[in-house]
Amino acid sequence: MTHDVRAAVSPAALWEEAMHLTEAGQLRRLSMAFARFVDSLGPVAPPLLLAALVLSELEGRGHSCLQMADLARDPAGLLGWTREQWQALAGSVAPLPKNAKAWAAQLAACEQVWQVGQFDYGAPLVFDGERLYLRRYWRDETLVADSIRARALATHPVESTGVRSWLDLLFASQRVQQKPDWQKLACAVALRGSVAIITGGPGTGKTYTVARLLALLFAVAPDAARQRIALAAPTGKAAARLKQSIDKALTDLAERVGEALPLRELTGRMGAARTLHSLLGARPDTRSFAHHAGNPLEVDVLIVDEASMVHLEMMACLLDALPPGATLILLGDKDQLASVEAGAVLGDLCHDAQSGGYSGATADYVFEASGEELPPEYLGHGGPLAQQTVMLRHSRRFGGPIGQLALAVNAGEADAAAAVLRGGGAGALRWIEGAHQHQVVTLALAGYQPCLELLRAGPQGAHEDWVRAVLQRFEAFRILCAVREGEWGVSGLNTAIEASLRAAGLLPRAGEWYVGRPVMVTRNDYGTRVFNGDIGLTLGDPARPGSLRVYFLEGDDVRSVLATRLRSVETAFAMTVHKSQGSEFSHTVLVLPEDRHGILTRELVYTGITRASTAFTLVTPHAPVLAEAVARRTHRASGLRHLIER
Numbered sequence: 001m002t003h004d005v006r007a008a009v010s011p012a013a014l015w016e017e018a019m020h021l022t023e024a025g026q027l028r029r030l031s032m033a034f035a036r037f038v039d040s041l042g043p044v045a046p047p048l049l050l051a052a053l054v055l056s057e058l059e060g061r062g063h064s065c066l067q068m069a070d071l072a073r074d075p076a077g078l079l080g081w082t083r084e085q086w087q088a089l090a091g092s093v094a095p096l097p098k099n100a101k102a103w104a105a106q107l108a109a110c111e112q113v114w115q116v117g118q119f120d121y122g123a124p125l126v127f128d129g130e131r132l133y134l135r136r137y138w139r140d141e142t143l144v145a146d147s148i149r150a151r152a153l154a155t156h157p158v159e160s161t162g163v164r165s166w167l168d169l170l171f172a173s174q175r176v177q178q179k180p181d182w183q184k185l186a187c188a189v190a191l192r193g194s195v196a197i198i199t200g201g202p203g204t205g206k207t208y209t210v211a212r213l214l215a216l217l218f219a220v221a222p223d224a225a226r227q228r229i230a231l232a233a234p235t236g237k238a239a240a241r242l243k244q245s246i247d248k249a250l251t252d253l254a255e256r257v258g259e260a261l262p263l264r265e266l267t268g269r270m271g272a273a274r275t276l277h278s279l280l281g282a283r284p285d286t287r288s289f290a291h292h293a294g295n296p297l298e299v300d301v302l303i304v305d306e307a308s309m310v311h312l313e314m315m316a317c318l319l320d321a322l323p324p325g326a327t328l329i330l331l332g333d334k335d336q337l338a339s340v341e342a343g344a345v346l347g348d349l350c351h352d353a354q355s356g357g358y359s360g361a362t363a364d365y366v367f368e369a370s371g372e373e374l375p376p377e378y379l380g381h382g383g384p385l386a387q388q389t390v391m392l393r394h395s396r397r398f399g400g401p402i403g404q405l406a407l408a409v410n411a412g413e414a415d416a417a418a419a420v421l422r423g424g425g426a427g428a429l430r431w432i433e434g435a436h437q438h439q440v441v442t443l444a445l446a447g448y449q450p451c452l453e454l455l456r457a458g459p460q461g462a463h464e465d466w467v468r469a470v471l472q473r474f475e476a477f478r479i480l481c482a483v484r485e486g487e488w489g490v491s492g493l494n495t496a497i498e499a500s501l502r503a504a505g506l507l508p509r510a511g512e513w514y515v516g517r518p519v520m521v522t523r524n525d526y527g528t529r530v531f532n533g534d535i536g537l538t539l540g541d542p543a544r545p546g547s548l549r550v551y552f553l554e555g556d557d558v559r560s561v562l563a564t565r566l567r568s569v570e571t572a573f574a575m576t577v578h579k580s581q582g583s584e585f586s587h588t589v590l591v592l593p594e595d596r597h598g599i600l601t602r603e604l605v606y607t608g609i610t611r612a613s614t615a616f617t618l619v620t621p622h623a624p625v626l627a628e629a630v631a632r633r634t635h636r637a638s639g640l641r642h643l644i645e646r
């Protein structure tokens with residue numbers, strides 16, 4: 001490998017260095033293939049090939065574009081490489097442009113790059129402002145930005161007096177009156193627009209608020225009986241949870257509002273919550289959906305929960321399929337991990353959520369419609385979307401030690417987080433520092449024992465009730481990992497836990513499929529209706545002794561699929577933090593190994609902690625890893641905010 005920047009100036013040298021990085025596991029083969037494809041299109045400036053390699057590599061890490069400033073400033077940091085690794089690659093195409101401006105000028109001049117605003121002859125790369133895109137991501141980001149901007153600007157007049165009295169009625173039973181009442185305010189804001197974002201940490205009342213918003217929409221709609229409301233979420237589990245919480249909130253409300261509003265009718269008319277894939281009409285073996293601009297969704301109001309998990313491509317498809325007159329309500333926690341796929345859409349859309357940035361006009365409207373006064377510190381010059389975004393700031397069910405820990409992590413206060421953890425939170429918190437793998441296995445034995453014992457006891461009454469109870473016990477405990485491979489990763493821990501549960505006699509001795517095997521689905525399968533991220537438990541089939549079925553819990557409903565029909569699954573005693581989003585477990589164990597690649601971030605730790613409802617255990621073989629992770633924020637390059645505001 002050459003480290004001499006002056007050495008070579010030909011693509012051959014670049015391919016050779018890139019190959020070394022591929023072999024070292026630092027560069028995807030796909031990125032190489034993409035850069036070679038760009039090279040095949042005709043005479044090419046070597047820096048473009050380097051940029052194409054970096055761009056494709058970043059796409060695999062969740063970025064939707066490559067910012068010229070990042071490329072000029074710290075490309076190694078962006079890629080998680082050492083300086084030497086970057087120097088070796090970059091040296092093979094030296095001299096490189098000296099700064100962001102020079103990079104921009106050089107790339108924009110290449111034939112393989114379409115510069116937005118110029119004649120479009122279908123080049124695979126797109127240059128927009130200071131950003132280089134793969135064409136597909138530029139198209140998705142532009143579609144999302146244009147649609148969100150148009151929706152945010154499309155506010156309509158509201159009859160404030162009527163709305164205010166409805167809001168007073170719907171929020172009449174407030175126990176703790178925090179000022180301003182952000183929940184009430186969120187309803188007022190959402191009512192006037194065709195998009196609204198309601199963000200907040202766990203237990204801040206997003207679902208509680210949206211149930212009241214639905215009641216309000218129902219109360220003020222000229223033709224309420226014909227309003228079509230759809231509920232959706234990225235995963236089946238999150239969708240079922242949304243439906244269950246909204247039904248419960250509406251049932252409670254119905255009792256309170258009595259005759260004033262036929263809310264039971266509203267609940268009855270709302271269908272099941274669906275996954276976004278199913279709502280949009282996913283079809284096997286294609287990325288396109290049945291619903292799109294030419295065949296829009298038949299909805300008036302669409303509520304999407306767990307929006308932090310919605311990646312750029314999915315958001316683009318969703319907005320494309322949503323009729324312009326429909327209202328989109330996005331719910332989610334902006335501080336959670338973004339999806340594995342490219343884009344951090346909710347995070348980008350919520351850029352001003354913390355500070356507010358509300359205009360005087362918004363403050364006046366909110367006061368008239370809800371009686372809530374926006375404190376001056378939240379007034380500012382946010383764009384149209386900031387006016388339609390509300391952050392809920394008071395958690396109702398997350399105020400205890402787990403909530404304190406989550407707050408400290410979210411604020412980047414590593415010392416405070418460590419102190420809260422070491423304090424033990426009256427038994428709710430535990431930190432195993434300098435841990436060994438067997439300690440996680442011991443936690444798993446204790447955590448899964450109640451579920452496996454109930455399973456061994458067998459049904460005492462109806463089979464389905466027993467299955468539901470077993471699944472609920474399984475949902476009470478989970479081990480979350482930051483990585484997939486190795487001793488502290490999903491695969492290493494699953495193997496170790498499985499072996500020790502077998503040795504303890506809690507699981508059968510052998511076999512890939514066995515009673516008690518928890519599995520996670522890793523690919524959507526439209527035939528069996530199981531989707532990536534669904535988690536089920538393997539049990540005997542009462543109708544066919546000797547055969548096994550995997551049972552899934554969706555809300556209170558149980559459904560099952562023959563184990564032999566599930567092709568893409570993996571054992572799930574331990575799972576990644578990413579896949580745990582949208583779920584909650586009474587006791588959550590988060591395992592953070594030593595971080596050699598900069599993958600442990602504040603968002604990852606926060607997401608892991610906020611999966612726990614009653615107890616949280618942190619396991620770190622190397623104690624400093626907590627402080628390092630809390631200090632590192634996820635950075636995903638994207639032009640979404642810029643595109644919305646231009």
Ligand SMILES: Nc1ncnc2c1ncn2[C@@H]1O[C@H](COP(=O)(O)OP(=O)(O)OP(=O)(O)O)[C@@H](O)[C@H]1O
Nearest residue numbers: 174175201202203204205206207208209245396397
């Ligand atoms: N204003 C309120 N008054 C009384 N109870 C409330 C209020 N807001 C929320 N709650 C209660 O707090 C709990 C959490 O609310 P909710 O489930 O809506 O939060 P969430 O933000 O959707 O949480 P998650 O992100 O975990 O789904 C629920 O039991 C809800 O009934």
